[in-house]
Amino acid sequence: MNEYAYSAIILLVPFLGTTLGAAMVFFLKKEMPPLLNKALLGFASGVMVAASIWSLIVPSIEESSSLGTWAFLPALVGVLLGFAFLLLIDTLTPHLHLHSDKPEGLPSRASRTSMMLTAVTIHNVPEGMAVGVVLASALTAAGNGSLETAMLPALTLSIGMAIQNFPEGAIVSLPLLGEGHSKGKSFLFGSLSGAVEPLAGLIAVLLLSLVVPALPYLLSFAAGAMLYVVVEELVPEAMEGKHSNVATIGFALGFCLMMVLDVALG
Numbered sequence: 001m002n003e004y005a006y007s008a009i010i011l012l013v014p015f016l017g018t019t020l021g022a023a024m025v026f027f028l029k030k031e032m033p034p035l036l037n038k039a040l041l042g043f044a045s046g047v048m049v050a051a052s053i054w055s056l057i058v059p060s061i062e063e064s065s066s067l068g069t070w071a072f073l074p075a076l077v078g079v080l081l082g083f084a085f086l087l088l089i090d091t092l093t094p095h096l097h098l099h100s101d102k103p104e105g106l107p108s109r110a111s112r113t114s115m116m117l118t119a120v121t122i123h124n125v126p127e128g129m130a131v132g133v134v135l136a137s138a139l140t141a142a143g144n145g146s147l148e149t150a151m152l153p154a155l156t157l158s159i160g161m162a163i164q165n166f167p168e169g170a171i172v173s174l175p176l177l178g179e180g181h182s183k184g185k186s187f188l189f190g191s192l193s194g195a196v197e198p199l200a201g202l203i204a205v206l207l208l209s210l211v212v213p214a215l216p217y218l219l220s221f222a223a224g225a226m227l228y229v230v231v232e233e234l235v236p237e238a239m240e241g242k243h244s245n246v247a248t249i250g251f252a253l254g255f256c257l258m259m260v261l262d263v264a265l266g
Contacts, residue, residue: 003142006151007205010135010158011198014127017162018194021169025177025186032174035246037167041238042247044164045230046254048127054262055134055157056223063137063216074216081217082126082224089122090232121196123168123233126225127161128197132204133218139205140212156265160258165194 024032032040060075067073135154142150173190177183204222208215238247 003139003147003151006147006155007135007139010131010151010154011128011201013155013158014131014161014165014197014201015191015194017165018124018169018197019191021166021171022173022187022190022193024170025173025183025190028170028174032170034241035243037171038238038243038247039250040167040170041234042250043254044167045234045238045247046251046256047160047164047258048226048230048234048254049251050255050258050262051130051157051160052223052226054259055153055160056130056219056226059134059137059153060216060219060223063219075220075223078217078220078222079224079227082221082226083228084224085221086122086126086225086228086232121193123229124165124194124197125200126222126229127165128200129204129218130222130226131158131161131197132201133208133215133222135201136205136208137215137219140215152265153262156261160261161197163257164254165197169194 057075060078061071064071064074134157138150138154169190172193173186176186176189208218
């Protein structure tokens, strides 16, 4: 395969994960079993934290090695900007937090549906950016060696994002089914919530092709944005109520799996 085929696959794999998660409406009843939901959310959190460290922050520091003692600076700036950006989006955009049962002031089904879709879509942006930034770095490195070897880190991250997108697709589609929408419509909206990821990834690739020196900052920016999602949304939802230890075990498994994939294949 050439670099265009690899790039298309890498950008679309996370969207496939969301689509498979949304397809849970055809196999489950109107809600996901609570223990499975907690396990998947914990697992997704672990994957995202490990990906933020090994796929984004560490490469950001390595890309800045020429700064010597100050090699951490682009990573520091990027992570803080990533947190600040998602905090700003969360503040300015009306949406339903994953761990909130009742959107204040917007009790209608239509409002809840649109706010849930907005929430998941917002959270998919940094994940798509992360894949796009690592892909852009891989495309740059591909000129100095094997294309397949250069693409492995991006493919690894893409697979990790697909794994953690699975519960997100179900989080959107199953509540829609429970609110009375058809299975087909619930599946469609659940899938579409992940459509922003390949678009965000493509924008990141195009941006970095124009501003190559920004790579360390964008790597860590994507990491900060993803860590914000974990802390603000996934962990509170996973730890809510009874059996939070299930989420903790899921986190450990997700973290270790992504760490192994990234170190072994990246």
